[in-house]
Amino acid sequence: MLDYSNDVKGYLEVIKVYPDGREEIHFSDENIITSGMGKTLLNAFKGGTGSASAVDAFQIIYFQCGSGGSVGLQVSTTGALGGELAEVDYGTANFELDTHNYLSSTTTHTNKVFGVIPFPYINKISPTRVMYNIFLGDNACDGVELDEIGLFSKNPIGTASPETSLLCAYRYFTPLTKATSFSVLFKWTIEF
Secondary structure, three states: OOOOOOOOEEEEEEEEEOOOOOEEEEEEEEOEEOHHHHHHHHHHHOOOOOOOOOHHHHOEEEEEEEOOOOHHHOOOOOOOOOOEOOHHHHEOOOOOEEEEEEEEOOEEEEEEEEEEOOHHHEEEEEOOEEEEEEEEOOOEOOOOEEEEEEEEEOOOOOOOOOOEEEEEEEEEEEEEEOOOOOEEEEEEEEEO
């Protein structure tokens, strides 16, 4: 009998980083791998369609932070954050922001804001594990209560322009109000 189970799993740490270098773990637990990861992998293995024929279309390089998450969103069918941040909420971001679409179930959400994870912050730590380091600096998201985060693949369904991302991993965490007195580091490990 064939086993079609999905062995992809992940783990998220949310760490407060203070100017003196001190670190405080705010949250640490497994995440939820969503059906968007399955669709991203399926399209990658079958060679892609449209503009998703290049390898970079399947890379997980985007994230969204949110304020409106819930335990109820921690299911594999989740395709969107409960309350994704708007561009103004990111404040003076120390990372690039990109605006494009994402697909949730059968609904295309247009002109949404994503943080771009720089390639040096994406590290292969074993043959089957990748760690994403998402760093919100001192002036990013100040005064915003954060309680959820999602990782998105770039453009796995191959839309021309703008690209359309899929939510691949999601996590609701204990609410944290970001302040200028600390930065936040999300250490997110995905194992295939």
